[in-house]
Amino acid sequence: MTLxxxxxxxxDQKPGTSxxxxxxxxxxxxxxxxxxxxxxxxxxxxxxxxxxVLGGDGRFLNREVIQTAxxxxxxxxxxxxxxxxxGILSTPAASNVxxxxxxxxxxxxxxxxxxxGPDEDFGIKYNIGNGGPAPEKITDAIYARSxxxxxxxxxxxxxxxxxxxxETQVSGMTVAVIDPVTDYAELMEQLFDFGAIRELIAGxxxxxxxxxxxxxxxxxxxxLERRLGAPAGTVVNGTPLxxxxxxxxxxxxxxxxELFDQMFGPNAPDFGAASDGDGDRxxxxxxxxxxxxxxxxxxxxxxxxxxxxxxxxxxxxxxxMPTSGAADRVAHALGLPxxxxxTGWKFFGNLLDAGMATICGEESAGTGSDHVREKDGLWAVLxxxxxxxxxxxxxxxxxxGHWKRFGRNYYARHDYEGLESIxxxxxxxxxxxxLPALPGRTTASLTVAPADEFEYLDPVDGSLSRAQGxxxxxxxxxxxxxxxxxxxxxxxTLRVYLERYEGTDGILDAETAAALADLVAAADALAGIxxxxxxxxxxxxx
Numbered sequence: 001m002t003l004x005x006x007x008x009x010x011x012d013q014k015p016g017t018s019x020x021x022x023x024x025x026x027x028x029x030x031x032x033x034x035x036x037x038x039x040x041x042x043x044x045x046x047x048x049x050x051x052x053v054l055g056g057d058g059r060f061l062n063r064e065v066i067q068t069a070x071x072x073x074x075x076x077x078x079x080x081x082x083x084x085x086x087g088i089l090s091t092p093a094a095s096n097v098x099x100x101x102x103x104x105x106x107x108x109x110x111x112x113x114x115x116x117g118p119d120e121d122f123g124i125k126y127n128i129g130n131g132g133p134a135p136e137k138i139t140d141a142i143y144a145r146s147x148x149x150x151x152x153x154x155x156x157x158x159x160x161x162x163x164x165x166x167e168t169q170v171s172g173m174t175v176a177v178i179d180p181v182t183d184y185a186e187l188m189e190q191l192f193d194f195g196a197i198r199e200l201i202a203g204x205x206x207x208x209x210x211x212x213x214x215x216x217x218x219x220x221x222x223x224l225e226r227r228l229g230a231p232a233g234t235v236v237n238g239t240p241l242x243x244x245x246x247x248x249x250x251x252x253x254x255x256x257x258e259l260f261d262q263m264f265g266p267n268a269p270d271f272g273a274a275s276d277g278d279g280d281r282x283x284x285x286x287x288x289x290x291x292x293x294x295x296x297x298x299x300x301x302x303x304x305x306x307x308x309x310x311x312x313x314x315x316x317x318x319x320x321m322p323t324s325g326a327a328d329r330v331a332h333a334l335g336l337p338x339x340x341x342x343t344g345w346k347f348f349g350n351l352l353d354a355g356m357a358t359i360c361g362e363e364s365a366g367t368g369s370d371h372v373r374e375k376d377g378l379w380a381v382l383x384x385x386x387x388x389x390x391x392x393x394x395x396x397x398x399x400x401g402h403w404k405r406f407g408r409n410y411y412a413r414h415d416y417e418g419l420e421s422i423x424x425x426x427x428x429x430x431x432x433x434x435l436p437a438l439p440g441r442t443t444a445s446l447t448v449a450p451a452d453e454f455e456y457l458d459p460v461d462g463s464l465s466r467a468q469g470x471x472x473x474x475x476x477x478x479x480x481x482x483x484x485x486x487x488x489x490x491x492x493t494l495r496v497y498l499e500r501y502e503g504t505d506g507i508l509d510a511e512t513a514a515a516l517a518d519l520v521a522a523a524d525a526l527a528g529i530x531x532x533x534x535x536x537x538x539x540x541x542x
Contacts, residue, residue: 001171002075003154007031013039013146015139017344019125021111024061027122031152033065034072036142037107038152040126041076043141047104049079053097053127055089055180056109057215057278058240059116063087065109065124067159074173075153078104081173084180087162088240090215090279092368092376093180095131096187099372105129110215110278113250117243132349132373136465181218188223188379191309191371192386198229200389206269209381210259210283213237213245216275219378228385249276251283251365251377252542253290264288271388271395275377280345281365282377284384286395292542294324294411297361299402300383302330304359307386309371314358318351320344321454321469322481322497323363324411333406342456342468343483349373350460363413363497365542403508409501410515414538415485416494416529424484424492427532431470431482434526438472444521447475454481472526477501480523494533496523 010029013020013036020036027033041047052073056062066087073081082097083089089097091108098106111123126134126142134142155171168175188194201207209224211217217238224230237245248255251274263272263285272285284291291299301317304310317331318339331338339357341347345366351357352370361367366375384395391398416424438451454468469483478500485493498519502508507515523529530536 001156003156004151005031005034005154006151007035007149009147009149010035011147014143015125018112018133019108019123021114021121021123024118024120024122027061027065033068033124034152034154035146035149036124037069037072039142039146039149040107041072042145042149043138044105048077050104051080051082051101052078053082053089053094053101053103053106055084055087055094057090058086058088058242059111059122059244059277060118060120060242061122062109062242063162065122066162068154069107070160070170070175071154071157072152074157074171075155078173081175083162083175083177085163085165085177088215088218089180090184090219092280092372092374092379093184093219095127095372095374096184097178097180098127098129098131100183103129108278112278113248113276113281115244115248116277117246120243127373130349130353130373132352133344133346135346135349136463181222184219185223185227187371188382189227191379192307192382193389194228196389197382197385200385201229205271205388207234207271207273207385208259208262208269209235209272210251210256210274211235211238212247212249212251212256212274212276213239213241214249214275214277214279215240216279216378219279220275223378223382244277251276251281252540254540256283259283259285260290271385273381273384275381276365279377280375282367282380283365284380284395286399289396289399291395291399292324292363292411293361293365293367294326294363294409295399295402296380296384297323297359297367298326298330298406299398300367300380300387301327301359302334302402302406303387303391304383306390307383310358310369315355316351316357318348318357318360320347320362321471322413322483322495323361324409324499325501326406326409326411327361329406329409339459342454342465345375347456347458347465350458354460356459363411400508404504407501407503407506408508409499410510410512411497411499412512412516413542414496414498414520415540415542416496416533416535417539418491419494419533419535421492423532424494427494427527427529428470428482428484430532431527435470438526441526443525444518446478446518446522448526449473449475478519480519480526482527494529496529496538498523
């Protein structure tokens, strides 16, 4: 029996770059999660009898919201729901399941790299039938609906057993608990030379993968240890926990410091990697070297042909605007188109669907390809392993050779987290107003050339996305980008991106901090970071 429950709108349900993210306590308010899920269903058309994919990264509240969403899907007319075993479903695996089984779309319950637990973060996002995040026209419609919603629909049915494979009926709708790990592993075997990687590992190559007690643990155990033969213990923190073991599942030098210490310590493994809360980000380390996400994107694009799935070449490279221009150098050298998009994986979907790009990436540790429509942490790890298995060089040697061929984009992102929202907005607005007068101004030995606010005209559907970041370009090619993040749940995060290019005959082994020191000074002088925020240093540097 379908139940119609009266409700009133919440006015804070505007999705960010990756769905709706709030504190758990916010989602625990009566009707809050239900309102958002119903708003998603209300703006979709023609899904009667169709399949919905459902799962999340296992964080606190994951199971409860899955049960709620199942009952609501039944009430709204879906014919089938596919749920990951235990309610666990990585974001790239969700994209794969949507595509493999021809689902109408999917709800992914995750706040990605944000911390989990009863006092931390939760999130919901909707992915469309191509497996990718909903485009802005859909998320805008969801938000508009959420501001006027007055009812949601559900059914009176007991919870289903999420820990047993098989099918259950919920008010005439079939719910199938599936094993997404096997589906995902089989896809990876189609893309990469598992035999070559097994031979590399059997020959003494050592690796360490930190799953950060997040969703990639089961996937990494299956692929790295069982299918590729890495010894037990290669995957650490491999059991997903609702609070991620009390840690912050963001793969960077602050939150994955134990892996950094291992890779820069005595008797380090040959290769180190980590992934985040929902499995779509990656961290790549070699012995005594950290490969920045921007450099990793460029190196993967330059070497993708070494993996069977990309042996015939790639059609193009896409990167988000704040990501460094390292991939641009590769695209130019290989005669490939380079697409510069706003931040947010949803902007890559049209390019991938149209065959205009094969490899995509963002500076925020997300890399992927046209095998799914999400960034994919383990995919990046496996492509690196395939490259290492073929080239039989160290990570450091591969990157040194890459810079010698293409030059080096020294690059860093400075995050100022937990800022007062008013102060952060004031900084951005003041800088926005100042942009027209900045060209020609010199500070910290740098002279501003063009300065603008980035906007993106989608070459596939013609949609225009404005206000995507403030860019200051300098004579000689250096640049600074300022953005407010859309991935947090409290306060504001100011992201400052710093970049300088060094040609192939320049200094390619400098310390990044030294190479960017004058840009750090220029950023504060031109935007007034300390003056507006009171901060004299960023919270996190990546």
